Amino acid sequence: MGAKVAIIGRPNVGKSTLFNRLVGKRLALVDDTPGVTRDRRPGEARLGDLKFTIVDTAGLEDADDASLEGRMRRQTEEAIAEADVVLFVIDARAGVTPLDAHFASVARKTTTPVVLLANKAEGRAGMPGLYESYSLGLGDPIAFSAEHGEGLADLYDALKPHVDRVSDEEELELAKADEARTGIELDEDGELLEEEEPVGTKERPLRVAIVGRPNAGKSTLINTLLGEDRMLTGPEAGITRDSISVDWQWREHHIKLFDTAGIRRKARVQEKLEKLSVADALRAIKFAEVVIITLDALVSFEKQDLQIIDLIGREGRALVIAVNKWDLVEDREAAWAKIRDANERYFNQVRGVQICTLSGIQGQGIDRMMESVFTAYEAWNSRVSTSRLNRWLERATASHAPPAVAGRRVRLRYMTQPKTRPPHFIAFCSRPEQLPESYTRYLVNNLRETFNIHGTPIRLSYRKGENPYAVKKKRKIQ
Template sequence: MAFKVAIVGRPNVGKSTLFNRLVGRRIAIVDDTPGVTRDRRVHPGRLQDLRFDVVDTAGFEVAAADTLEGRMRAQTEAAISEADLIVFMMDGRAGLMPDDRAFADVVRRSGKPVVLAVNKTDINSAEAGVLEAWNLGLGEPVGLSAEHGRGMVELRDAIHAAMEEAGALEEEAVEAPAAVVDANAMVGDDIDPDEEDPGYDITKPVRIAVVGRPNAGKSTLINQIIGEDRLLTGPEAGITRDSISVDWSFKGRDIKLFDTAGMRRKAKVQQKLEKLSVADTLRAIRFAEVVIVVFDATMPFEKQDLQIADLIMREGRAPIIAFNKWDLIEDRQETLTELHEKTARLLPQVKGLQAIPISAETGRGIDKLFDAAFRTHETWNRRIPTGPLNRWLERATAQHPPPAVAGRRLKVKFITQIKTRPPGFVVSCSRPEAMPQSYVRYLTNGLRETFNITGVPIRMALRTSDNPYAHKAKKKR
């Protein structure tokens, strides 16, 4: 098990900035606004030759347990209890604050080894903050600038000493060296959205993002799935800001779940922080494989619900609808029939879209939800041989021939699948620019029905083959 380092401290002292530097990617949202981070995030990190898991946490705040700040503090305390080493950060520019003393006592009582880091020491006036940090009684402070990379050598030495004392260095030494990562890479950049698989491999983890409007129950759903209060939840809308990944296993299948921030209508997103959260959600959608869209069953199919679902389909991801808060519905059979009818009518872009009623609060329907996710993922990866495709095309064009445009009938000659994830096909035909979209939809729907490609987007491209005699015609002129 990897050595785990938790970064804790007051709000806005630079914990997420240091986290991003240690993991080598800008995956945690950073802003000047205090309290940006709310959930704890775990990611493999490195500092020169050291390898460990680094945990980003919410800022410590004094608040009642039932408030949002109190629940954020509980998440941080859980990270402290799970960590092997605590990096306690304070702001060198602001100096020693009363909350720093209070939270230093919390860290000291945990009994875990502590590295005291004084951030924002890239200006001379911050040196006084380093001297004040001695008053906390947590050992020698390490002055650093997480934003500019100053003091990383000293931080490495302090972490190395703690790992050596814990006997973690021998375990790390046998591991293969981590790949060099691009500091400018974003979350999910290790996935190629157009990657082609030679076949469906059930041993590979499935990447599933959970998206939806604010307060639809996304974080509650993931907590119910994994069986612990891993993500911050509550009645307030818009609690989640970062896209948080959680590893899980269902029926022997490895899954990486992504909780995302709620997406409001674009016109309502004005603040910079919310824009950053929405951008993080869009990246999670783009690099997921299956995307679960959580609808509130008590008020489903709002305009924003439909826009989110349409965005997922345009990105080519495999969508599934989860009608949450099913425990609040009284006439369930009639409501379910109505919801399925609306799904087919309001989201015609993907026929056969899976729609499952669930309750994130009680856990009802979660097994069916993930069974549907695996079926959809397999369809999303499906490859159809060229022979059956062209036999189907011959029957389809014989039953419904292409139309005549400007007195000349269009010819459809050949079809082949060029990619999966989602299934993509190329149709060779004469004058592709003149082919009506209605006939393209006819071919797409025929593919779905014949080869059972339901519930996922299909890409259909039209091309014309080069005329080998075109140059001779030009010479005659």
């Protein structure tokens, strides 16, 4: 396993910008507001021939342990304890602040090697702060600019004694591994590309995103799954901002979990930072294979829940509904009746979706939820042979014939399935533009029941068959 490098420092000194620079992607949210990062975010970083895991952390603040800032500091302290090297970042333009000096004294007491970075040191404005940082007692500072990439050579020299170098052979293997992971990319229709590798292996973990409204218990659920306080939790709504991915193993299956920010109604999202957080959550849905939407059992199935479910259906992802905080429900029979009614009335696009009741904080119902995840994934990968499809089409049209328009009946001649993930069917017919939406719903629901494709969206599109007499008519005209 490669070395771990933790980035620490007070809020708003450029830690997330440095993280994005080293991983080569805009993974962490960056904004001028102090305290954007709250959870630990790991990423695979490269610097020349050095390969390591970089960990972005929350800004260090001197606050009470029970407060949100205090809980964020504990997350940072855990990252320091796990790290092989610590990058202590200060703002060279602001100079050394009392908070920098306070936490530098803490860093000096750790046995972990510390590298001091004077960030934002481009130009002359950062020179006084650079010289002032010698007083922190953390060795020679590196003049750095995470925004412009200045000082990377000096950072390479500082990390080289502590981080593994990659040989030419390993470089080739890494390139092949990156190429093999292109299944995360989307095809021209916006669907996930199909992959031949078996899902649930270490090389190919199942990607599961956990989404929902704020304060539905998403981070608490992930902490229970991992068996540790990996995600920042608390009574405050909207604690999570970044979409954080963590690796987990359930039974023999390898899974990559994505914790996401709570998604509120679009009209209520006004601040730029919350817009970035919601966009990050939507991106996690787009690249997931199965999405678990967590509902608060005490206020389940609000309009926003239904809109999130509709969004997941439009993105074409397998879905599992987890009704969290079930241990707090007093009249469970009435609550379950309400859930069942909503399932029958509103979930047209993912009819038959798996609904699980659980308690994220107590760990009740976890196995049932994960079994539902793999059941939904199998339905998402369902493939029906062309011969079975056309036998079904013959029976379905005989039982309920397509409507006649202007005295002429629309004829469905042939059907095939070109794609899975989600299942996509194409029907060839005489006048597809005249088929009403109600008949499409009839066919989709019949497909779902006949071939047991529950808990996943089904795509059904039409193509107009060629008229065999059209060429003869043209010849007569000529």
